[in-house]
Every structure is written in structure tokens, then in C-alpha cells.
Amino acid sequence: MQDLRDRLSRITDLSHAAAILEWDQETYMPEGAEESRARQVATLRSFAHELLTDDDTSRLLESATPESEVDQDLVRITRKDVEKATKVPADLIARMAVASGRSKGAWQKARATNNFSKFAPHLSTIVDLTIEHAEALGYSESPYDALLDQYEEGMTTAQVARVFSDLREQLVPLVKTIAAAPPITDTAVHGNFPHEAQWAFGIEVAKQLGYNFHHGRQDVSAHPFSTAFSITDVRITTRVDPQFFNPGFFGTLHEAGHAMYEQGIDMALEGTPLADGTSLGIHESQSRLWENLIGRSRPFWQHYFPRAQKAFPEALGRVDMETFYRSANAVAPSLIRVEADEVTYNLHIMLRFELEQDLISGKITVEDLPREWNDRMEDWLGIRPSSDSEGVLQDIHWSLGAIGYFPTYAIGNLMSAQLFAAAKRSIPDLDVKTANGDFSDLLLWLRTNVHQYGRRKSSGQILQDATGSPLSADSWMEYVNSKFGDLYGF
Numbered sequence: 001m002q003d004l005r006d007r008l009s010r011i012t013d014l015s016h017a018a019a020i021l022e023w024d025q026e027t028y029m030p031e032g033a034e035e036s037r038a039r040q041v042a043t044l045r046s047f048a049h050e051l052l053t054d055d056d057t058s059r060l061l062e063s064a065t066p067e068s069e070v071d072q073d074l075v076r077i078t079r080k081d082v083e084k085a086t087k088v089p090a091d092l093i094a095r096m097a098v099a100s101g102r103s104k105g106a107w108q109k110a111r112a113t114n115n116f117s118k119f120a121p122h123l124s125t126i127v128d129l130t131i132e133h134a135e136a137l138g139y140s141e142s143p144y145d146a147l148l149d150q151y152e153e154g155m156t157t158a159q160v161a162r163v164f165s166d167l168r169e170q171l172v173p174l175v176k177t178i179a180a181a182p183p184i185t186d187t188a189v190h191g192n193f194p195h196e197a198q199w200a201f202g203i204e205v206a207k208q209l210g211y212n213f214h215h216g217r218q219d220v221s222a223h224p225f226s227t228a229f230s231i232t233d234v235r236i237t238t239r240v241d242p243q244f245f246n247p248g249f250f251g252t253l254h255e256a257g258h259a260m261y262e263q264g265i266d267m268a269l270e271g272t273p274l275a276d277g278t279s280l281g282i283h284e285s286q287s288r289l290w291e292n293l294i295g296r297s298r299p300f301w302q303h304y305f306p307r308a309q310k311a312f313p314e315a316l317g318r319v320d321m322e323t324f325y326r327s328a329n330a331v332a333p334s335l336i337r338v339e340a341d342e343v344t345y346n347l348h349i350m351l352r353f354e355l356e357q358d359l360i361s362g363k364i365t366v367e368d369l370p371r372e373w374n375d376r377m378e379d380w381l382g383i384r385p386s387s388d389s390e391g392v393l394q395d396i397h398w399s400l401g402a403i404g405y406f407p408t409y410a411i412g413n414l415m416s417a418q419l420f421a422a423a424k425r426s427i428p429d430l431d432v433k434t435a436n437g438d439f440s441d442l443l444l445w446l447r448t449n450v451h452q453y454g455r456r457k458s459s460g461q462i463l464q465d466a467t468g469s470p471l472s473a474d475s476w477m478e479y480v481n482s483k484f485g486d487l488y489g490f
């Protein structure tokens, strides 16, 4: 067992060293170093892969005698990791890397020139390789199961499709009701929000939520993310728009939510593959919970609005709390996913989930995509993109070969509401605590029910144990109906 642990710790070190290089690439690395950095990361990652798939690792897994439950989980999860890492032939991995490298460049050009036909042949190659990849990984019902399983282990396409169709039936009419109600303007979140003041305010709040800066830090990057190099070093990045409050502040809360998850993993799992988020859905549930269910709530702003006024006197000096709260929660169907509000966001995801399944099953072809995209946007959100750059070309994911990834965003939203409802049941005065700026009980609840386990529990198991039910749309629908019913008067 100790030999196995030593080996896994070396693999983990190599992966984390690669992650530090990647973090540096997005934050401080000079542009001209891209090529050498790509090579360095690939070297470390291939070493880690070789060590994991080496016969010695399999021998250690066979002969190890687990002495604790953690040991048992370590052997069980590592076996799965090895199996996954050896299932896909090296030549397919290499072909996928080449195809996504080319396709990413083609996507960038196609998006910039609004010309889908420049990207289409590359996307066709990606789809073909993805199907080959799914076949290599194996599945029980549909190839899409294998793709989803890479990001949300244990969840099946059929299960997610059921939950999403339940969600859509309720959400499409809700969006129509809101669109017909007197609109809420978001003017209060636009104005003069100086960079330094936003930076300081975001960090102050993130610290009070429970993100530990002794074991973390925040830097600027073009696309915000969080990354962990160990349980004791979990970092976040953000971007700041000095004329718009939302991206910087809510981005910081979002990434701090991801980071608090990894900071909360049991230290006994440090240096093992168990010290990681258990799925993208659970990870996103943690970021969304702090960003939306806490950060966009009325009790939260009852506490923080006076501070925000002091931090941004020019923009907020003559605004009242309620106007600000409404501004931060304005809903309006829009074309771009990353700019979408809390209510319409899930529809953007479900659209992509359906299209991905249709592409993989052959129901539609890449050529059909722009029309299919626009038709569904019009059906569900009541708006139609006037260009493909605002439609099918807006996201980078497909160009990188990440098919099966999108649904985890909406799964995370649903999980966030489900977990929050359970937390509220066990902390009845949670709103009062939030209004007092006291988040310790909520963080402790999340540590106890979600964070500490790392990968020891699957996402399904975490939900079941923490909330008493499997993934469902109910809590999230209840939450948006109540919150936005109050805001929009229905």
C-alpha cells in the first residue's frame, strides 16, 4: 500500500507541476513562449501517463492490501483511472490532439469572420474522432454515455435527458412569462467601477465567504478559472471590466466557490488521486452556489451593499439596495451563453446537449448545425441569432473536442439548488446569517457533506447522501420561481 501511495504521489506531483505551468501560461507567461510551454506541459503529462499505465502500477494495485476505507477507495478509483487511461489507443489520442490543434485555429478564424463553412470540415473530423473515442471507452446504451462519463462519472445520457426535459417543460414558459413582464433594467451594475476597487472588494468578500488566501491567491486572466496544485495551494483568476460590476465580482465568487471545494478536501487524501473534485457537475454546483444562491441573494446584499457603496461611491452613491439587487438579477433572453442570466442559462446548455447527441447519433450533420441551432434558440428563447458568430460559433468547446462537457454546467446549476435546499433545512436561520455576513455554518455544511470526500464519493452518491434524492430539477425550479416571481411580480 505504501509503495502504491509513493507511486501515486509522484504521478500527482507531475500532474500538478504541469498545472502550475498551465496556470503561468494563462497569467504571466510572455506570449512568445507558447511553443516551448506546450512542449514542457506535454512532457510532464506524458510522464504522468506513462507512470500510471506502467505494469508496475497494475502490479502494485493487485498486491496492495488496503488497511482503511481511504485505502480501499484509493485502490478502487486508481484501478478505474488506469483502465480509462489504457482503453484509448495512443494513436487515437495523438490524432485527436492534432485535429483539435487545427480545429481550434479554424474555429477562431471562422468566428472572427462569421464563416461557419471554414470550421465545418474540422468539426466533422472532431465528431468522427469523438465517436471513435466513445467506442474505445465503451458504453452500455449510447456512445454519448461514454462522453458524458468522462466529465460526470456514473451519470447516463438517459438520466440527464429525463431531468433536462422536465426542466425545459417548466423553464420555457417561465422565460416567456418573464419576457412579457415589465422589464428590470440593469443600469445600476454599469458605471464607474474602478479596477483596483473591484479587485479589493472581490477579495474582501471571497475571504469572508471562506476562501483561504493563506492557501490561495487571485490573478488576472482572459478567461477566469480555478486550479489546484495541492489542497494547500488552490488559486483563482478573474477579469475585471471597469465599466461593469458583474463579470469581475460574480466571477470572483464563482471561482472562489470552486476553490473552496478543493481547499475543503480531507488532508488525509493529499498527494493521492482522490484529492480532486469528484465531477464537473459537483464542482460547478459549488461555484454556482456561492455566485448565485448566496451572491445574488437579497440577504447577501443587505449585508454587503453599504460596503459596495463605499467601495464604488461614483456608481452606487445614489443607488438604493433594492435597485442594485434588481439590477444584478435582471433577466433577458440573450444570444451568448457566457453572458446569459441565471434563468435563461440552462436553456443555452440544453440546446447544446441536444445538438451534441444528435450529432453523435447521426440524426443531424455538421452542415445542419447552424439552422438547427437558430431554430431551437427561437423556439426556446424567442430570439434568433443574425450571425453564426452569435450562434453556433460562439463557444470554443467543440473545437477542442470537448463533447459531453456542456451538460455539466446545467447539472451543476441543478445540484447547487438541491444542495442549498438541503443546507437550508439543516440551517433554518441561514438567511439571517447571510444578512449578517456569517457564512461559517454554510461552509461547514458543504465541507461535511461535499468537500471533504474529494473523489471518494461519486456525484450521485454525494447528492443522495446530502439531499436524500438523485439529481432533479425540482429544487432549482422552486428557487427560480420564488426568487424571480418576487422580482417580476408573478
Ligand code: ZN
Pocket (backbone or CB within 6 Å): 254, 258, 283, 284, 287
Ligand atoms: Zn465554473
